Amino acid sequence: xxxFDIPDSIKNQLQMVEMVAGQMMRPQARYFDEHxxxxxxxxxxxxxxxxxxxxxxxxxxLEAGDPSPTASxxxxxxxxxxxLIMLIEMLSWGDPGQYLCVPGGGxxxxxxxxxxxxxxxxxxxRRFAEGxxxxxxxxxxxxPDAGSDNSAIRATARLDEAANEWVLNGEKxxxxxxxxxxxxxxxxxxxxxxxDASAGRRGVKSxxxxxxxxxxxxxxxxxxxxxxASDTVVISFNDARIPYDNILGSPEVQSGKGTKGxxxxxxxxxxxxxxxxxxxxxxxxxxxxxxxxKLAEVGVTVDYSKPRHLQSAYERDLIDMExxxxxxxxxxxxxxxxxxxxxxxxxEASMCKAYAGSAVTEITQKSVELLGPLGYSRELLAEKFxxxxxxxxxxxxxxxxxxxxxxxxxxxxxxxxxx
Amino acid sequence: MIDFTLDEEQLMLxxxxxxxxxxxxxxxxxxxxxxxxxxxxxxxxxxxIGLLPSAVPxxxxxxxxxSAVTGVVATEAFAxxxxxxxxxxxxxxxxxxxxxxxxxxxxxxxYLPLFCDEKMPKIAAAFTEPDILFDPRQMKCTAVRExxxxxxxxxxxxxxxxxxxxxxxxxANFEGSSQCFFVPAQSEGLAVGSREKLMGLNALPAFRLTLxxxxxxxxxxxGGEAGIPFDLILNCSRLTMAAAAVGMCRxxxxxxxxxxKERVQFGEPIAHRQSIAFMLAEMAIDVDAARTMVWxxxxxxDQGKGITQEATVMKHFVDEMAVxxxxxxxxxxxxxxxxxxxxxxxxxxxxRGFASLDGLAIA
Numbered sequence: 001x002x003x004f005d006i007p008d009s010i011k012n013q014l015q016m017v018e019m020v021a022g023q024m025m026r027p028q029a030r031y032f033d034e035h036x037x038x039x040x041x042x043x044x045x046x047x048x049x050x051x052x053x054x055x056x057x058x059x060x061x062l063e064a065g066d067p068s069p070t071a072s073x074x075x076x077x078x079x080x081x082x083x084l085i086m087l088i089e090m091l092s093w094g095d096p097g098q099y100l101c102v103p104g105g106g107x108x109x110x111x112x113x114x115x116x117x118x119x120x121x122x123x124x125x126r127r128f129a130e131g132x133x134x135x136x137x138x139x140x141x142x143x144p145d146a147g148s149d150n151s152a153i154r155a156t157a158r159l160d161e162a163a164n165e166w167v168l169n170g171e172k173x174x175x176x177x178x179x180x181x182x183x184x185x186x187x188x189x190x191x192x193x194x195x196d197a198s199a200g201r202r203g204v205k206s207x208x209x210x211x212x213x214x215x216x217x218x219x220x221x222x223x224x225x226x227x228x229a230s231d232t233v234v235i236s237f238n239d240a241r242i243p244y245d246n247i248l249g250s251p252e253v254q255s256g257k258g259t260k261g262x263x264x265x266x267x268x269x270x271x272x273x274x275x276x277x278x279x280x281x282x283x284x285x286x287x288x289x290x291x292x293x294k295l296a297e298v299g300v301t302v303d304y305s306k307p308r309h310l311q312s313a314y315e316r317d318l319i320d321m322e323x324x325x326x327x328x329x330x331x332x333x334x335x336x337x338x339x340x341x342x343x344x345x346x347x348e349a350s351m352c353k354a355y356a357g358s359a360v361t362e363i364t365q366k367s368v369e370l371l372g373p374l375g376y377s378r379e380l381l382a383e384k385f386x387x388x389x390x391x392x393x394x395x396x397x398x399x400x401x402x403x404x405x406x407x408x409x410x411x412x413x414x415x416x417x418x419x
Numbered sequence: 420m421i422d423f424t425l426d427e428e429q430l431m432l433x434x435x436x437x438x439x440x441x442x443x444x445x446x447x448x449x450x451x452x453x454x455x456x457x458x459x460x461x462x463x464x465x466x467x468i469g470l471l472p473s474a475v476p477x478x479x480x481x482x483x484x485x486s487a488v489t490g491v492v493a494t495e496a497f498a499x500x501x502x503x504x505x506x507x508x509x510x511x512x513x514x515x516x517x518x519x520x521x522x523x524x525x526x527x528x529x530y531l532p533l534f535c536d537e538k539m540p541k542i543a544a545a546f547t548e549p550d551i552l553f554d555p556r557q558m559k560c561t562a563v564r565e566x567x568x569x570x571x572x573x574x575x576x577x578x579x580x581x582x583x584x585x586x587x588x589x590x591a592n593f594e595g596s597s598q599c600f601f602v603p604a605q606s607e608g609l610a611v612g613s614r615e616k617l618m619g620l621n622a623l624p625a626f627r628l629t630l631x632x633x634x635x636x637x638x639x640x641x642g643g644e645a646g647i648p649f650d651l652i653l654n655c656s657r658l659t660m661a662a663a664a665v666g667m668c669r670x671x672x673x674x675x676x677x678x679x680k681e682r683v684q685f686g687e688p689i690a691h692r693q694s695i696a697f698m699l700a701e702m703a704i705d706v707d708a709a710r711t712m713v714w715x716x717x718x719x720x721d722q723g724k725g726i727t728q729e730a731t732v733m734k735h736f737v738d739e740m741a742v743x744x745x746x747x748x749x750x751x752x753x754x755x756x757x758x759x760x761x762x763x764x765x766x767x768x769x770x771r772g773f774a775s776l777d778g779l780a781i782a
Contacts, residue, residue, distance in 0.1 A: 002426070005420060304731040331711055400697075410699060
């Protein structure tokens with residue numbers, strides 16, 4: 001039944017997160033923007049107990065034999081993904097750079113959650129549920145010559161049957177929280193590598209590489225346009241050995257057209273794309289509210305009842321920004337609601353990601369314009385919103401890649417028909 | 420809990436409307452546009468689906484309660500078939516729903532049963548005005564109290580089926596706000612003018628109306644002395660018009676998508692090219708985004724919330740979406756898109772009307 005109702009328990013939790021976002025993240029957002037590669041420890045330490053407890057509850061349930069929330073299907077509404085999405089939106093509203101430093105499994109954890117066995121989940125995820133020190137998970141897909149085309153991945157995983165270990169070699173770039181997961185904590189990084197380079201995407205598997213693995217080198221953080229509080233690193237693997245059981249999904253290279261293993265890895269995106277869209281929408285809401293607030297201080301407000309000929313250009317622009325924000329946020333919620341009710345959301349995930357990325361880009365660019373010379377000044381946050389926003393149009397699949405996925409889906413085409 | 424799926428009743432209703440749209444409306448809508456008339460039996464069949472009676476309580480001859488969400492879901496399904504047919508079928512709602520939402524008990528008893536009849540009632544709302552600076556909250560048509568009568572002056576435009584209407588619900592500026600009044604068609608001073616010649620929607624018989632010192636009893640004011648909460652009525656109409664835009668644009672998207680898969684140039688379907696495929700992807704996203712906005716605003720209204728801000732933002736988005744999507748559909752068809760033998764140019768002409776037409780229909 002059509003409804004836009006968000007459960008009270010989530011709303012209540014959001015109120016608390018809003019306090020952290022407004023009173024801690026926002027005030028120090030500019031500092032971490034201007035001190036790239038510094039780690040927001042106080043924010044991380046505040047979040048850790050909360051994240052830890054939540055993860056512990058889920059893991060304990062799994063251990064007790066309850067089906068994991070992602071596997072519960074249509075039986076019962078799965079609210080945890082909705083909670084997560086709302087949380088991401090609110091934290092990104094606070095500061096998207098710091099949000100990306102939230103401890104826990106992150107994308108790497110999500111990969112284990114969605115394709116790992118129960119044994120793997122219990123063994124690997126426990127670190128995100130206990131301990132005094134926070135830990136992180138990360139995901140390494142991109143390579144210098146494999147961006148959107150991740151079937152071009154050249155990092156290799158060779159099975160050493162005698163030692164029952166995988167041996168990883170290659171270079172991965174653009175790894176969010178890579179240093180947090182492998183240098184600053186005892187976390188792990190999920191690495192995509194091929195077990196058979198001649199098999200194209202069929203040979204690509206994902207592997208869990210834990211911190212302190214010999215042969216793993218984490219480089220210095222990359223310098224970025226925005227989300228500067230978030231570390232983005234290059235990781236090299238030189239005969240890095242990991243246990244056989246750290247492969248996610250089947251090690252078999254399917255023959256013929258079968259791409260099941262690869263699709264399993266791709267399934268992570270069904271949740272991570274709405275998550276990126278939600279982060280984009282947090283920034284968009286932040287920028288929109290900020291712009292309205294700053295304009296109100298100088299006497300410019302929106303009257304929603306005015307006819308067009310009495311509307312100022314400001315009013316028209318603000319209504320336009322609000323429309324883009326609202327439509328993109330609702331599309332994001334639609335992609336999430338599909339998961340909540342146990343339905344597939346591949347198409348919706350790409351739709352909301354493509355659209356939210358472009359919406360937040362346009363909204364934040366307009367915000368800088370509307371605030372005049374001060375919009376361009378680093379004294380205000382508008383220009384930071386604009387720089388932070390742009391990443392959402394790129395990572396977890398660029399807008400164009402997601403449009404391609406949408407197009408193939410609505411046309412019923414494979415990648416051979418629509419390149 | 421948040422959800423974007425129709426309930427069983429809505430599914431049955433939209434399935435019935437979808438069947439009607441495919442089997443009846445899509446057979447005639449092109450000729451109807453060229454000839455300026457929709458066959459009576461097509462209208463009758465659409466009326467018999469019974470959307471309006473399902474929104475009227477039993478006490479007044481219907482069999483249900485009004486739901487804005489059900490209204491927009493049904494409207495989308497109708498408009499997928501054709502916009503002019505949809506406006507014809509939902510025009511009576513522009514009288515019935517305001518009566519339902521704001522009428523006095525006596526007015527509900529007098530008027531609501533008319534909308535639950537087997538035949539469509541001959542009653543029309545006169546909302547829009549022929550004015551470049553038309554502002555629904557500051558209408559130029561005036562209503563002035565004279566003793567226990569009201570005197571109306573002004574002109575209205577795009578009044579649907581005015582040539583056969585026996586009663587009009589005329590909107591006018593009354594003591595500073597937009598209010599509406601029942602005016603018998605044979606009132607002295609009321610004249611049905613020429614038929615509107617619009618850019619699109621030509622199958623819908625719509626007319627100008629002029630009122631010169633038309634006197635009616637003060638009791639004919641909808642809502643009695645309390646009047647109507649005008650924004651509520653305006654927002655009802657915006658929801659319906661926006662839902663119609665979504666339905667029509669879904670039709671345009673589907674048509675362009677199917678065409679692109681069949682049209683072969685350079686040895687393969689043009690849909691194999693990203694330049695075409697991306698336009699289609701953007702259209703699909705645009706329509707979906709618009710629908711979620713319409714649904715949310717409708718849902719908020721059903722929760723009893725005032726939605727003027729949401730409706731303004733939503734309508735701003737949907738009006739532009741309609742032009743974007745139908746323009747892209749035309750572009751996908753290339754030269755054929757410009758030819759009247761194909762439906763796409765009609766959809767573009769219709770689409771541009773949404774920014775200008777309020778108050779035409781309510782579901």
